[in-house]
Amino acid sequence: MSAAPPDLPVAMLVARARRGDAEAAEALVRRHLRAVYSVALAIVRRPADAEDLAQDSMIAALEKLDSCRQPERFSAWLLQIVRNRARNALNVRRLREPADCDDTLPDPSCHADALDLSRAQLLRALEGLTPTQREVVLLHDLEQWTHAEIANSLEISEVNSRQHLFQARRALRERLDTEDSHGS
Amino acid sequence: MDPDRVDLSALDPSRDPARWEAMVRRTAARGLARRRASVASQIAAWSRPALALAAGVALVVWTGTLAYTPTAESDPAGKLLEWASTDSSPATSEILETLGSRHAAR
Numbered sequence: 001m002s003a004a005p006p007d008l009p010v011a012m013l014v015a016r017a018r019r020g021d022a023e024a025a026e027a028l029v030r031r032h033l034r035a036v037y038s039v040a041l042a043i044v045r046r047p048a049d050a051e052d053l054a055q056d057s058m059i060a061a062l063e064k065l066d067s068c069r070q071p072e073r074f075s076a077w078l079l080q081i082v083r084n085r086a087r088n089a090l091n092v093r094r095l096r097e098p099a100d101c102d103d104t105l106p107d108p109s110c111h112a113d114a115l116d117l118s119r120a121q122l123l124r125a126l127e128g129l130t131p132t133q134r135e136v137v138l139l140h141d142l143e144q145w146t147h148a149e150i151a152n153s154l155e156i157s158e159v160n161s162r163q164h165l166f167q168a169r170r171a172l173r174e175r176l177d178t179e180d181s182h183g184s
Numbered sequence: 185m186d187p188d189r190v191d192l193s194a195l196d197p198s199r200d201p202a203r204w205e206a207m208v209r210r211t212a213a214r215g216l217a218r219r220r221a222s223v224a225s226q227i228a229a230w231s232r233p234a235l236a237l238a239a240g241v242a243l244v245v246w247t248g249t250l251a252y253t254p255t256a257e258s259d260p261a262g263k264l265l266e267w268a269s270t271d272s273s274p275a276t277s278e279i280l281e282t283l284g285s286r287h288a289a290r
Contacts, residue, residue, distance in 0.1 A: 017216075020216065020219070020220065022212070022213075022216055025212045025215060025216045026208065026209065026212035028212075029208050029211050029212040029215070030208050030212075033207070033208055033211065034197060034198060037197045041195065047195065047197070050197075051197060051207070054197075055207065055210075055211045055214075058211050058215060059211060059214050059215040059218055060215075060218075061215070062212070062215025062216060062218065062219050063215060063218040063219045063222050064222070065219065118194040119194040119195060122192060122194050122195055123195070137190065137192075138192065138195070140189075141186075141189045141190050141191075141192050142192040142193075142195060142196060169188060169190050172190050173190070
């Protein structure tokens, strides 16, 4: 079987992966895993948890690839899987963990060893955003997705996506500036 | 490049390319393995009731064949013998019905 070219349309990759083509499956993972990670991070706000969720969601998506009824909309279908899993994981975590370490990473006393300073600052700043704002800013500024792609994935309008990005960036800058002024 | 873009590279999960590449390969391999196992189990799950259904149908057909014994009404030769032995004279309609049923059975 020939290797799947990286620029092959997603629907063709899905069709080939359904037939058990390992290269196509790998191309799907390579193309989407970062975005899946970003969506998971937007919800659970812990990079290690987001990585685990990204891998588990991607594996689950490949396993039940036949239930993706519109292969050309694979990305949106996949991101919905990770959103559902991340929300479930967050609910479980809230039940299990004590209130002082609840929810997120920003408090270094809870998760000091895992993060370097800039990463911790960014995560603390992201904390002030809504889940949708976090998802939009991570997909746009980290994953380089276009507003059309984000709008399609989140089932919102492109104008709405731009508004979320504008508000998210402004809130992030304010929080990062505040942190810098406190730090200096 | 968008000048307003916030630098989120500290959160980039692929900052360590070797680690990321390994994760991509591992995820794809595990996903495909789970898919193959899932497809195989689905086939196995469907084949069992299909086999059971086929066996049930075969059993019903077989017992039906065993239970069938030709009756006088359905056997024209038996009817003719009955008329001959009892010395009775059947009505025309009975003859037509008996012979007709024989022709219809062909």
